[in-house]
Amino acid sequence: MMRAAVALSLLLAACSPARDVRDEDAAGKALETAARAAGIVGDRADATGIYAVGEDRLCLTGTAPRYRIGVSVDFGEGQRCVAHGTAQGRDALAIDLGDGCRFTASRTGDRLLFPVRTPPACARACQGRATLDTLVLDRLSEASGEATRLRGADGRLLCAD
Numbered sequence: 001m002m003r004a005a006v007a008l009s010l011l012l013a014a015c016s017p018a019r020d021v022r023d024e025d026a027a028g029k030a031l032e033t034a035a036r037a038a039g040i041v042g043d044r045a046d047a048t049g050i051y052a053v054g055e056d057r058l059c060l061t062g063t064a065p066r067y068r069i070g071v072s073v074d075f076g077e078g079q080r081c082v083a084h085g086t087a088q089g090r091d092a093l094a095i096d097l098g099d100g101c102r103f104t105a106s107r108t109g110d111r112l113l114f115p116v117r118t119p120p121a122c123a124r125a126c127q128g129r130a131t132l133d134t135l136v137l138d139r140l141s142e143a144s145g146e147a148t149r150l151r152g153a154d155g156r157l158l159c160a161d
Helices: 002-015 021-037 120-125 144-148
Strands: 049-053 056-063 066-074 080-089 092-096 102-108 111-113 136-141
Touching (some): 080 120
Antiparallel strands (some): 049 136, 056 066, 066 080, 080 092, 092 102, 102 111
């Protein structure tokens, strides 16, 4: 009896009309477009938001491809970096934190990666043994309003004008 039920189920499944994947793709794209227009889902090309891992934080405010950036790395008392500047780009962000601290960070989806070695000039933004080298951060929020209120290890706003 059980074999007959399984065989009947397979037979009915085989007779079902084929789904048109193109219709599903079109519906999905239309839904995503409507969500972006309503502000429910952000533009993937826009890097604006808050990125963080542990006590390390970064904010990007503005509109693609030009941003204001603030970064804070906190390894504990006397071991931190706090820097502010500008960033340009989409997947590769050309970051200028002032005083010769310029480098390119890569963006993969919602992850931001600093280079293994940032220029020696970036050490001016740091205390103790802290460094901006090899910083990896994940986006926690796409909200520009939240990014403008993010504070660094020094207690000050990171992306204030």
